[in-house]
Amino acid sequence: MLFAQDAVQLQNPLLETGFTASEIQELLSISDLPTPSPNSGLEGSNSNSNSNSNRVIYSVDERKRRRMISNRESARRSRWRKKKHLENLTVQVNQLEIQNRELKKRLGSVLGQCHVLWRENDRLTTEYLGLQARHSDLCQALLVMHDMSLLRIFD
Structure with missing residues (x-):
């Protein structure tokens, strides 16, 4: 099981979470997690060499927390x-x-x-x-x- 401190960078967090780039930036700023750089593939990069290093995999608890934040905002x-x-x-x-x-x-x-x-x-x-x-x-x-x-x- 992965925890927030064991986060792995993935190429495109937009596809995994369904959030826009600005929503991800806002959520990350709230949670004090490292913020992906603007060149981290949020726009759909075709780079295969770094495909797993730019995306973040979050734990089940982290996804629940993010979804809860999103639901509260909604x-x-x-x-x-x-x-x-x-x-x-x-x-x-x-x-x-x-x-x-x-x-x-x-x-x-x-x-x-x-x-x-x-x-x-x-x-x-x-x-x-x-x-x-x-x-x-x-x-x-x-x-x-x-x-x-x-x-x-x-x-």
Whole structure:
């Protein structure tokens, strides 16, 4: 079994761990292990003579620890994204509540104007009916007067 102090350099740790070069650098800086040099084959070197000397084989415990660190970081990013999403939703709720209040206010104003216009329409309808009745009475009076004037002419 290999331990952290017995680490063997391999050519391409990216393929073994699934980490990017910057993630490996960060993990190594946290764990105080020797950091691979930039020319250690992280970009996929074809050198076969040094194939085993540039890659690091880690113990099972070390891989578990690295995976745990990676999972914690992933969980932290996930919590951060969830928090940002919740903040965005909260802002959206606040904006929609403001918009809803404004729309309710406008609706109340329009309904108030509508009520005023209904009352005015009722008043004008009543006035129209009164004027129509008066007009009818005047027409009847005019006919009566006309009939009387015709009777005088023939008398």
